[in-house]
Every structure is written in structure tokens, then in C-alpha cells.
Amino acid sequence: MLDAASLRRDFPILSTTVNGRPLVYLDNAATTQKPLAVLDASRRYYEETNSNIHRGAHFLARLATEGFEAARHTVATHLHAESPDEVIFTSGCTDGINLTAISLTRSGLIGPGDKVLISTLEHHSNIVPWQMLCEQTGASLLIIPCHEDGSLDQDAYAKLLEQQPKLVAFNWISNAFGTVNPVVDMTAKAKAAGALVLIDAAQAAPHLKMDVQAIGSDFLAFSGHKVYAPTGTGVLWGKRSVLEAIPPYRGGGEMIKEVTFEKTTYNDLPFKFEAGTPNIEGGITLAAALDYVNSVGLDAIREHETKLIQSAATGLSEIDGIRFYGPDDRAGALSFAIKGVHHYDLGTLLDQMGVAVRTGHHCCQPLMARFGITGTTRASFALYNTEEDVAALVSAVKKAAVMLG
């Protein structure tokens, strides 16, 4: 059992008031708020150990290097990676997917006539980098369709795999609908068809335990800021054999072994993919955020959020003309539309009542097109949300629906 009321004390921003009302923050799929443990780790880093890493021979450089590499260790343990060498610090999920797509483009592993398979549920950041790869390599994109309930069509997926795509990329949890995809099963099928597999875990990271060895994929990317860490942080995990087989995507300091004007040799993993001074404080605070999440417990977090989502769905279902998107066993987000009410107008009224939600296409325009809509209203949940937040959401949406109806 999770005690959200007391956990809220770890998040100073939650005591903000909006238009004289207490803030009800339900935009967690966009970004989460940061606990004191993370804010303190940031401050401690700059007050006590700030220095550039790896190169310096002095005291502070050693402390900062130890802190950054300890953070990599924490991430590796959190992901159950075989080695910290498989953990590459990035600026976010988008960065990790682009790194993979650009390195694969340069690798020569994907060429003219090859196929890349993604799903209808993808965020633009798991679509556009693959379109760019296709443009440059002559490969083409295939799309796994989804059912009316927002779950992926697994029969169609099995059929598409018969075309032997070189790469399959899909999200674990949809940011737009909260659909939870069966990643272990989908990955096993893709591997059996001979594909490389990338999991977009941006929305899974705050809600689910992640075990990259149990999943069996080749890559997994997520953003720190959706799991209580600062913006500008993230991780790309890659299987050692695959990371060793593809070239780096950026050149510079740190990623080299030896440079002459004639030839450069690249550094070992993970440094080969970390050109330039990394976000040192970002890596350290990301680890602090994962420690925080683990101290609360991901099973307890999931259970707590599931209860909130279900009670929000029950409360909102009393509204005439409401439609929910995504299957009933959704995680993280509850997406809906009300007949005759524009999501933008609804979001604006909710804001006036202190309720922060997201409206629009959620960076999933092809998914919106599939459902013939321009957007939805999305309430998304975190460990610090409470039944009071749900009650405030339901009452505000009911009021707004009457005003706009």
C-alpha cells in the first residue's frame, strides 16, 4: 500500500495554488514533478562535487566521475542490464531513439528494400527517426494496426513479421491511450523473425518494473523527466553485441581512443556513444529518481495508479456522450472525448478550476487520424495523485461539460 498523502510532502510544487484553488496535477505523462531527493541530489552535486569527469586527475574530478559512474550502475541494476557498459546516458527518449536510428543508418545493416516495422500507437519520436532512416537507406516503413479499443492487432503483427523486417520498434505503454503492449511476447516474435527490436519505454519507466533481459529486446529508451528526474536526462540501453556492431552517431571528446588527422579509433562502450561532456548532474539525479521510485516500490505505484484510473473512469462515465480511448487495463493515462465538446475548450476550463490535464494529439497524429479525431483530453497519473485529485477532476469535467454542452 502506498501512502500518497504523505508522499506528496516530498514534492514541494504540489502545494501550488492555481486561481486560488489547490493544484490538481494530472499531466504526468507529459512530465512528472520532482521529489526533494532529486532536488537535493542536484544541489549536492553542484555544491560538493561539480567538476568535469573522466579526464581530470584532481580530487573533484574523481568525485564527479565516481558519482556519474555510480549512477550508471544504479540504472543498470534498475534495468537488470548485464553490465553498466550497456547503459548510455542521453538527453531523453527522443535522443535515444535518434541515436539508434542514425547509428543503424550508418551501420549498413539496413538497406534498399528492407522493412522497418512500427505501430499505429507510436509517439512522433518513434516514427520520424525511422522515416528518416528509411529515406536515407531506401528501406520502407510498415505499420502494425490497432483495434477499436486501442490495443494492437496481434494477428496483423504476426502477418507483418512474415515480411522479415530488419527492425521492429514499438512503445511499451501508449502515451495517448495508456495501452500496455505485451512487450515480452511481441519481442520474442520479432526476434524469431530475425529483427532487431527497440522498446520505447518513455511511459513504462514511471509505472512498471523494467527487466531488459526478460524482455529480450536489443534496445530500450526512456526519459528521466517522466520518472521524477530532471528534463534533459535519459537512457538508451542496448545489448552489448549490437552496440559494438554499430558505429557512433556523434564525434568528439570522450568517445575516442586515439585521434590523429589520418584516423580516429573509437572508445569502448558506453563512452563510444557519449561524445562531449555529458549531463553529469543529470545522470546523478536520474539515479536519485530511480532510487526514490524503488523506495516507494513500482508494484505499489502501479496498484495505486490503477485504482485512481479506474475510479476516474467510473466517475467520468456518468457524463453523457463521453468516450474513453484505450483498453480497460490501461496504465498511466486515461484519454477521453465528450460528444460536442472540443478538447481544447475543456482543457481551458479545467485549468481555470486548477486541474492540469493535456489536450490535443499527444504527438500521435497518425493514431488520432486512425480514430478520425483531432485530439483527446488526457488525465495522467503519478504516485502522488490521490482520490481527492480524481474527485476534483470528475467534478470539474462534469461542470465544464454542462457549460460547453
Ligand code: PMP
Ligand atoms: N515516447 C513516448 C511514448 C512518449 O510519451 C514520449 C514523451 N511524451 C516520448 C517518446 C518522447 O520523450 P521525450 O520528449 O522526453 O524525448
